[in-house]
Amino acid sequence: MGTEEAEKLYKFVEKLLDANARQVFQVLFEEGEELTEVDIAEKTGLKLNAIRRALNMLAEQGLVVYRRQxxxxxxxxxxxxxxxxxxxxxxxxxxxxxxxxxLKTLLSKEESTMYYVCPNDGTRYTFEEALEHEFVCPRCGTMLVPDKDRELRIQILSQYISMLEAEINEDTKSR
Structure with a gap:
């Protein structure tokens, strides 16, 4: 695994769990061998309680395993x-x-729903919600306007979906 791919993996762990879990996972991954909590503490500088918490979270996700002796x-x-x-x-x-x-659920909702926006605070309302409030923002009393960014959101969601589908297909082919 290259450096760039390893960094993606570490970021994935951090987003999934937290920064301490990333540090612990990174040490285990880079060492490539079994380590005790004390070994991990020496390499990360984290306290044992933080390491135990991170290891338990990583184990719950199936990212690490242990053996006891x-x-x-x-x-x-x-x-x-x-x-x-x-x-x-x-x-x-x-x-x-x-x-x-x-993402597909978000895209479907975005495509099937007409939104109105408060020009002051950007709060979005469905057509039904806007109609219920007579197209006036219930917070500030400003007239609601059609959401002009809807098409851009649909385009961005579609691009992310395409990228992720391509990644999943590439992963499937490489196995």
């Missing part, structure tokens, strides 16, 4: 964490497909 002297369990490399492609693909469905 009893410490020979201290009679307690030690957890060894690593990236779940086998599951990564399926997790990313599922996220892309879920996002694609949300």
């Amino acid at each position: 009893k410490h020979p002297e201290k009679n307690r369990l030690i957890f060894y964490w690593k990236v779940n490399y086998e599951a990564l492609p399926a997790i990313i693909e599922a996220r892309k497909k879920a996002t694609l469905e949300k």
Whole structure:
């Protein structure tokens, strides 16, 4: 995996979870081997509580896995964490497909609904809502105007949908 692709993966983790999870995931990914919470703390500078929280969130998403082993002297369990490399492609693909469905729903709603906008604060109202308020903004009393950015929103949503569909198709072909 190249640097650019790895950075995309780290950003995905950060958007999905948070910055601490990204740091923890990045260390595990770049090390490519099992690490304990203490190892991760040494490499990230994060506190153990933040690392445990991040590891649990990453594990809930299926991005990392662990094995536990009893410490020979201290009679307690030690957890060894690593990236779940086998599951990564399926997790990313599922996220892309879920996002694609949300975008398609937004596009469908945008295409099938006429909106009116308050020129003062930009609040959008459906035609029915605008009619209910006699095309006057209920907040400030200004006349509502047809949403002039509707076509641009439809165009942008359509472009994102096309890009995501192409990405999903490319991922499917490369497997």
